[in-house]
Amino acid sequence: MTVLRESIILRRGLRVATAPLAVFSLYLLFAGHNRPGGGFAGGLVAGVAIALAWATEGEAGTRRLVAVRSTVLLGAGLAVALVTGFAGLVWGGAFLESAVWDLSLPLFGDVKLVSAIGFDIGVYLVVVGVATGLIRSLGAGSGEGPA
Amino acid sequence: MLSIILLHGLLALGILSARRFIGRYAFPVAVIGPLATIGWAIWRAPGIVDGTPRVERLEWVPGLDLSVELLVDGYALLFVALVGVVGAAIFFYSAAYFRPGPRVPLFAASMVAFAGAMLGIVTSDHLLSVFIFWELTTITSYLLVGYDDRSAKARSAALHAAMVTGAGGLAMLGGFVLLADAGNSWLISDLVANPPGGAGLAWLLVLIGAASKSAQAPLHGWLPGAMAAPTPASAFLHSATMVKAGVFLVGRLSPAATAETDWWWPVVLTIGVATMLVGGWQALRQTDLKLLLAYGTVSQLGFLFLLAGSGIPALAYGAVALVLAHGLFKSALFLAVGAIDSATGTRDIRRLEGVGRSLPWVFATTVTAAASMAAVPATFGFVAKEAAFDGLVGEGTGLVAIVALASVLTVAYTGRFLLGAFGPATDEPTGVDQIGGWKVWVPFGLAGAGLVLGLVPGLVKPLVESAAVAISGDAAGKLVVWPGLVPALGWSLGSLAVGLSLVAVPRAVDAVTAAVATVTDRGPSTEGAFRAGLTGLLGGADRLTATFQSGSLPTYLATIALAVVAAGSIPLLGELGGVELPSLGPAIEIPLALVVSISAIGLLLTRRRFAAVILLGGVGYGIAGIYAANGGPDLSLTQILVETLAIALFALVLRNLPADFDRARASIGRILTSVAVAGFVFVAGLVAVDSRTAPSVAEYYVEESLPSAAGKNVVNVILVDFRAMDTLGEITVLAVATLGVAALVLPLLRRKQS
Known part of the structure; x- marks a missing residue:
């Protein structure tokens, strides 16, 4: 790991790479309902980005990407998933059943909004929280920040 | 009825939550429950006695047959009335018995919760709610016996009672499930109307549960121990109501059980007779008035169990009458003992003297109630016992003779009780303080009720008859003040006479019981047997834990893996014959499979931890490739991402570990375990893929x-x-x-x- 931190080229290069990774991660999250991807895969991509940030910049790097504690993400993710589940109970019929709304939006045209996207966002948040939490706790203890 | 049961629960919760400031009002609040029960019983009695049971139903989960079903017929009404009347009396008594203290509200709450649970047992038609209320009484009994929680003896007695009746309750639950399964209904009324055949084990388990709750030999040891409870609890739970739950249940089920099994009646008879004789005999040896009454209760419960469990209408009639009589006289006697205890500070018959002179009303109460216990004519005890004897005469001389022998013992211990309480002291006598109020008048009222019913049994005749009809379909008996010159009278007066003659020679009786005791005490006592059983159980659990929880991770893994292999192989072996090997997929799978296999083999051989992580990643990426080759982009993507993140996390962990693995010795055992697990997983995979049926x-x-x-x-x-x-x-x-x-x-x- 120290190798990564000692190489300025890698450090700068990987830092640049985090932005496209974040975009890819969000793309996977939102495209997932109709194309390969989804909250789980999207969250994992974000997790890889966080791992790279840790490798190049240490703890501070993970904080640059995720400003909050991992427990906040875990709790928020579970809460979002549960709330969406109850939304299914109200509009869809059963707990966690998808409700589908057909919307006509300016600029976007006709859009199908599925309540399951909320559930997927919950999954995404939990997975990012898991990655952040594991990297921070397992990475704690030595070599804070770039060497 | 449901609202009355809920009221008891609310009262208990209310008293608990207001325990800091409710003070001496705990019992006046609690008594609302029993008073409401009495009111309900009076309101509903006419219809129920006429033969229209009161049915209440509350759907909960219809799909699972879960509902609250209450059915109050004459039989249930009799017990409801008993719980209400005795409960109200005891709550009034308790208000005077306890000095206000921080724990008294807990006692009041437990008592009122118990009363509600007891009502639940006798009115539930659904087997599962019978079980739930049944265990609620076990829990409240535990709390009440262990009320004096600083006394090790009380805690131990509470545990003993809870474990014996709790274990019996579990056996009963097993029986209920089997019964419901065999009869295809959870409702007692259905099961009694159409008894399921071939459910012998179910009946046996239910019988064990009922016998443990009603303190039948050899499980009776907990009841004398439960006398560690304050006297009002002993009077209410451990003589008048809770211990009759088993009698109640066998009374309900015995017509069906005797119809479907041929062993039920002989077994119930044996249990009942043994309990009667053991209880009566032990009562003759006690020097503590309360313990004497407790063994007397054991003996009476044996008699009730025998009568109620017979499934014979004439005996069921006697059982119902005796339940009422016993509830009245035994609670009166317990409360009188409580009064004597609080006036003198002792219950030891060797030290009591002059109680009758100082407390004439307590004396009158005790003598009246004791006369009812000994079945002296003109008491309700006599009326009820005549009804029972009348039924027994029809069942053969041998049976009557045994019951008469138990009655002799009853008369003898009743005499010992009265002489002990009011006769001269043999040790240093105690003084007697004056007491009055509820402590005197409540037992007086209960004993007086027994006397009034003894002279005018017609007052409860409709209740007793409808109760008998409800379980046996027939009111095959009669409640009369004087039966005339019938064989039953001969038996009861004869046992009374023999019993009285034993009372006249107390020294001789003491000598005989002491002589027999030198022999019988060498065997294990029930308390000792319970302790030994408990110690053995805990020791066995320790040894079992020590064997399996060795603290060695490889042992745990091997145990789990081999257990899975052993259990899984049995069904697998039968499937092996017809397995077709799956066809090969796309050609790209071959190099991918090579990557996976080579990585896996390398993983086994490398000694570098980091190399192992990379090779593990190779396995994962190879499998991701196979997903992709078979048209699963999503799975493949996720697999690759998981592998990548996992390698990063492994790298973080490895920083804190040595670079190399320990040099592990490859023992034969480990190799065999690995081969067995691998082979099993391989074969199971093949069979699983090939055995789709849906x-x-x-x-x-x-x-x-x-x-x-x-x-x-x-x-x-x-x-x-x-x-x-x-x-x-x-x-x-x-x-x-x-x-x-x-x-x-x-x-x-x-x-x-x-």
């Missing part, structure tokens, strides 16, 4: 994905809609595991740093 759910998912969940990616729709509950569970596990890692790792690192 159509795959995949087609349904593919078809329904777009129409019902508006998603084209079936995998994602499965995750977030079709199987979203699974996903919810999985992300919860992930979140908890992350917290677990933090909790495990961070303290370790902190310790390392400091």
